[in-house]
Amino acid sequence: xxxxxxxxxxxxxxxxxxxxxxxxxxxxxxxxxxxxxxxxxxxxxxxxxxxxxxxxxxxxxxxxxxxxxxxxxxxxxxxxxxxxxxxxxxxxxxxxxxxxxxxxxxxxxxxxxxxxxxxxxxxxxxxxxxxxxxxxxxxxxxxxxxxxxxxxxxxxxxxxxxxxxxxxxxxxxxxxxxxxxxxxxxxxxxxxxxxxxxxxxxxxxx
Amino acid sequence: xxxxxxxxxxxxxxxxxxxxxxxxxxxxxxxxxxxxxxxxxxxxxxxxxxxxxxxxxxxxxxxxxxxxxxxxxxxxxxxxxxxxxxxxxxxxxxxxxxxxxxxxxxxxxxxxxxxxxxxxxxxxxxxxxxxxxxxxxxxxxxxxxxxxxxxxxxxxxxxxxxxxxxxxxxxxxxxxxxxxxxxxxxxxxxxxxxxxxxxxxxxxxx
Numbered sequence: 001x002x003x004x005x006x007x008x009x010x011x012x013x014x015x016x017x018x019x020x021x022x023x024x025x026x027x028x029x030x031x032x033x034x035x036x037x038x039x040x041x042x043x044x045x046x047x048x049x050x051x052x053x054x055x056x057x058x059x060x061x062x063x064x065x066x067x068x069x070x071x072x073x074x075x076x077x078x079x080x081x082x083x084x085x086x087x088x089x090x091x092x093x094x095x096x097x098x099x100x101x102x103x104x105x106x107x108x109x110x111x112x113x114x115x116x117x118x119x120x121x122x123x124x125x126x127x128x129x130x131x132x133x134x135x136x137x138x139x140x141x142x143x144x145x146x147x148x149x150x151x152x153x154x155x156x157x158x159x160x161x162x163x164x165x166x167x168x169x170x171x172x173x174x175x176x177x178x179x180x181x182x183x184x185x186x187x188x189x190x191x192x193x194x195x196x197x198x199x200x201x202x203x204x205x206x
Numbered sequence: 207x208x209x210x211x212x213x214x215x216x217x218x219x220x221x222x223x224x225x226x227x228x229x230x231x232x233x234x235x236x237x238x239x240x241x242x243x244x245x246x247x248x249x250x251x252x253x254x255x256x257x258x259x260x261x262x263x264x265x266x267x268x269x270x271x272x273x274x275x276x277x278x279x280x281x282x283x284x285x286x287x288x289x290x291x292x293x294x295x296x297x298x299x300x301x302x303x304x305x306x307x308x309x310x311x312x313x314x315x316x317x318x319x320x321x322x323x324x325x326x327x328x329x330x331x332x333x334x335x336x337x338x339x340x341x342x343x344x345x346x347x348x349x350x351x352x353x354x355x356x357x358x359x360x361x362x363x364x365x366x367x368x369x370x371x372x373x374x375x376x377x378x379x380x381x382x383x384x385x386x387x388x389x390x391x392x393x394x395x396x397x398x399x400x401x402x403x404x405x406x407x408x409x410x411x412x
Binding site: 008009010011013014016017018020021022023024028030031032033034035036037041043044045046047048049050051052053054055056057058067068069091092093096 | 214215216217219220222223224226227228229230234236237238239240241242243247249250251252253254255256257258259260261262263264273274275297298299302
């Protein structure tokens with residue numbers, strides 16, 4: 001790294017720090033820094049405060065490992081949610097995606113990733129043991145395996161399925177098929193094949 | 207704006223603040239925030255500190271309006287620079303670009319933009335008066351007009367040229383022509399025309 005690239009150590013430092021963020025290279029970092037310099041000091045301080053407050057204030061729910069400001073997250077502690085259903089997802093963004101549908105009212109379990117030997121991620125690095133403990137403790141009727149439809153996601157689903165096989169709990173997975181709005185001609189043959197074998201009774205929209 | 211989008215006010219707040227930066231939408235802001243959550247607290251605090259330190263510590267050189275940590279910037283106060291030549295540029299990035307060439311040893315004058323009636327930028331919003339004062343004070347041999355080769359840049363150059371016409375100082379502009387590495391067939395006719403009318407004596411590279 002060049003020691004004094006921009007004739008100001010403060011600017012150098014800000015560019016170095018901003019370019020540590022993913023997807024932000026040195027050019028973008030410089031653009032952001034120069035933008036902040038043109039704005040009121042208030043903007044820089046409030047962005048800085050929001051970042052540190054978030055990092056220091058947010059922890060993970062002891063039960064489902066979703067982000068939370070309290071020991072148990074608002075979803076886990078909500079009396080309105082169905083406590084007998086657990087939706088197993090890869091990460092926090094997936095929780096947000098399900099919440100946006102407005103159709104899911106059960107609880108979650110955030111794995112923190114998927115099994116991927118190539119990236120050195122085995123079952124031990126994920127929150128799988130805690131899921132098994134949670135299910136074995138009883139009171140659960142259904143576990144929905146909802147990792148991504150990738151090779152790693154399917155492997156993870158299968159591994160969890162095996163671990164929970166003796167639990168007697170119903171284990172389901174997300175339907176695979178044609179995405180809403182897609183033209184058939186552009187769909188890969190694996191997806192199309194699974195949409196065929198998983199076909200459902202026609203449900204008249206009217 | 208949705209009041210509580212991510213089930214955590216701290217995350218909400220960080221996403222809101224990060225998406226105030228140019229080119230960073232809510233999706234990117236969320237990605238950055240979740241990335242920061244996965245890293246050590248040290249990363250968030252050092253990014254935050256770098257931003258606030260920069261914003262609070264950097265001011266503008268009283269003479270050339272380049273960014274500086276001192277009242278007069280390192281370039282203006284350097285004994286090694288040619289004090290008789292001023293290169294007039296639009297913004298700080300242009301100073302950095304010239305410094306990277308390693309070929310310019312004079313001083314700068316940062317206008318802070320170009321004359322652009324459409325954007326409501328007139329000569330009064332730019333550091334043009336202070337340039338005229340600087341030149342009229344004497345001791346300057348050459349003023350290089352180095353704004354971008356845009357309509358607005360050329361207008362600004364012409365305006366400055368008129369303001370400095372009586373000064374007796376040599377006023378030059380950057381050569382317009384074929385960019386190094388470019389194929390002729392892809393060059394617009396205005397550039398090609400100017401590269402022809404501004405042709406120079408062949409200078410053997412060997």
